[in-house]
């Protein structure tokens with residue numbers, strides 16, 4: 548299902564830095580009328596507001612706090628495109644001391660945070676004609692890298708939730724997109740030691756605008772993503788993207 552970006556109203560979580568900031572820029576270049584920057588600290592979006600004036604509006608939003616998410620959904624009641632970008636990564640293998648803490652933290656943000664956001668904004672998108680929900684998953688949703696095992700598990704889980712949303716929100720006319728970047732040059736990429744192989748965040752942002760306009764569900768923005776996406780494509784087309792009976 549394709550979505551008109553030009554003239555639309557969008558909300559991007561984690562818009563203050565990294566991939567989120569580039570998504571705001573690409574949406575504005577593509578003609579989005581207004582972008583809500585949903586961030587933990589509203590002042591962290593000041594640079595974007597300086598750049599784009601009243602086309603960007605900051606809102607308080609914390610993935611771990613449902614009250615802030617519901618308040619954001621009330622304040623941004625005209626949202627048509629929701630980009631669930633905010634996320635966290637920790638370094639933990641199956642055998643690390645911090646494994647369970649990392650798993651709980653990442654699931655609270657990356658998985659429960661997505662569920663909280665989808666529950667608060669699904670009625671908003673429905674009231675505004677359907678629109679679109681974009682979720683930042685990862686290549687690690689498909690392929691586990693052992694040094695980030697708990698993060699990979701959280702991104703595999705958020706991919707499962709995204710698949711459920713694709714079918715459930717289709718009933719209200721909402722397009723859902725699952726974005727699967729490889730290593731991207733952001734604070735998260737740096738913290739994970741990916742700098743030498745990381746590609747620019749603008750690639751992800753431009754791929755998201757392209758997917759909104761074309762309607763494709765799986766989005767593979769960068770070199771590693773394209774390689775994994777190509778290997779995954781038959782499974783994606785013939786299994787993930789088709790409705791199958793559970794009985």
Ligand SMILES: NC(=O)c1ccc[n+]([C@@H]2O[C@H](COP(=O)([O-])OP(=O)(O)OC[C@H]3O[C@@H](n4cnc5c(N)ncnc54)[C@H](OP(=O)(O)O)[C@@H]3O)[C@@H](O)[C@H]2O)c1
Pocket residue numbers: 560561562563564565566567586587588591608609610611631632633634635656683684685686727728729730731732733734735736741
């Ligand atoms: N970078 C990569 O290589 C890569 C690859 C594949 C997928 N991804 C995914 O892409 C998304 C963006 O990643 P990034 O690289 O841009 O990360 P980043 O540079 O670390 O930025 C993370 C963003 O998430 C926000 N955030 C963190 N915890 C939050 C919370 N509890 N509530 C609300 N916002 C919160 C941060 O806000 P603060 O500034 O307030 O901390 C920041 O805006 C994530 O979902 C990530 O998993 C990244």
